[in-house]
Amino acid sequence: MSKPSESPGFHTREEIYSEPQCWAQCVDRLVSDEQASRILKEAPLHKLWLFVGCGSSYYIALAAAASWTALTGYPARAIPASELLLFPDLVESSLADFQPVLISRSGHTSEVLQAGEVLKQKRIPLVAITCAPDQALERLATWTIVLPFADEESTVMTRSFTSMLLAVQFLAAKAARNAAFLQSLRQVPQSAQKALDRMIPVIEDLVENNRFADYVCLGQGPYYGLACEAALKVQEMSCSYSQAFHTMEFRHGPKAIVARDTLIVFLLSQNGYSAECEVLEEVKSLGGTTLAVVPRADEPARQASDYLIELGATENEYRGLVTRALPGQLLGLLTGLKKGLDPDNPRHLSRVVTLNSAR
Numbered sequence: 001m002s003k004p005s006e007s008p009g010f011h012t013r014e015e016i017y018s019e020p021q022c023w024a025q026c027v028d029r030l031v032s033d034e035q036a037s038r039i040l041k042e043a044p045l046h047k048l049w050l051f052v053g054c055g056s057s058y059y060i061a062l063a064a065a066a067s068w069t070a071l072t073g074y075p076a077r078a079i080p081a082s083e084l085l086l087f088p089d090l091v092e093s094s095l096a097d098f099q100p101v102l103i104s105r106s107g108h109t110s111e112v113l114q115a116g117e118v119l120k121q122k123r124i125p126l127v128a129i130t131c132a133p134d135q136a137l138e139r140l141a142t143w144t145i146v147l148p149f150a151d152e153e154s155t156v157m158t159r160s161f162t163s164m165l166l167a168v169q170f171l172a173a174k175a176a177r178n179a180a181f182l183q184s185l186r187q188v189p190q191s192a193q194k195a196l197d198r199m200i201p202v203i204e205d206l207v208e209n210n211r212f213a214d215y216v217c218l219g220q221g222p223y224y225g226l227a228c229e230a231a232l233k234v235q236e237m238s239c240s241y242s243q244a245f246h247t248m249e250f251r252h253g254p255k256a257i258v259a260r261d262t263l264i265v266f267l268l269s270q271n272g273y274s275a276e277c278e279v280l281e282e283v284k285s286l287g288g289t290t291l292a293v294v295p296r297a298d299e300p301a302r303q304a305s306d307y308l309i310e311l312g313a314t315e316n317e318y319r320g321l322v323t324r325a326l327p328g329q330l331l332g333l334l335t336g337l338k339k340g341l342d343p344d345n346p347r348h349l350s351r352v353v354t355l356n357s358a359r
């Protein structure tokens, strides 16, 4: 719990603002991290990598699986840890041979630990990525990357989310011997700081001058995981109703909820830009309020965006992935504060979800 003397949301705001510097620390750490080197030497890179997590960490898994395949060319998949516990046949029947990667900020979430136990009993070596040293997860795993500097005081995940995703991108680029991408990761913190400075007033203006009943976050490919995370930040920090969809899927029914007091957040990709912009224009014509996060907006996108955040086009769109998590985090924080809530201590939530009964 944050100290009563500190203002509501103090820690969460600090943690979001620290992300670019945290990412620089993350890349520096990984370059010399002995565990990262061991994973690349010893783990079977050619197998399907199965990224597993809960809550925000499951959404990291979604973005991580997309990044892994895009950067290495190898297959990857993401599942919530509970799927491995409750429907193991569904998971394992379609995965002849796989390399599990368990993602957990706390290294203590019950479902992740139980999933790890199940895999360990099958003598499957585990990769783990966490922000908490010396936790049960590390004791279960064969190889563990620990990013303690990325952990939060707050309940909700912000810099731990982006830093653990960055760690997977770093591993993937190393596995693919993609020196250009690795070098570009080093530039991310500097460009992200500029983007963060530009987007803060946009989100402040959006929250200050609107009152939304519904929130929708849209993304395709690697941005779908980020859209899910953005929707979760709004739910967790502002207790508002929010949903996430693949951008093109929004047309197939959910667009019925579009109204002036519905905010639709578009995480527009470079790959799918023109098709996704058509949805943006359609939603605008239906009277929704739109926030577009784009690499670089053309005139139609500008016309259709009530609020616009341009992050700059990059040679590889996976490079800018972590930066696209920032708008959703700021939206959740500022909306929660406007509603008189304390994002540092969200209603009903705890930092770690532990189940009483082992299943």
Ligand code: F1P
Pocket (backbone or CB within 6 Å): 054, 055, 056, 057, 103, 104, 105, 106, 107, 108, 109, 112, 155, 156, 157, 236, 349, 350, 351, 352, 353
């Ligand atoms: C992740 C998690 C978060 C959620 C809340 C409780 O746990 O479920 O997704 O927002 O903070 O913890 P972890 O396994 O990554 O520690």
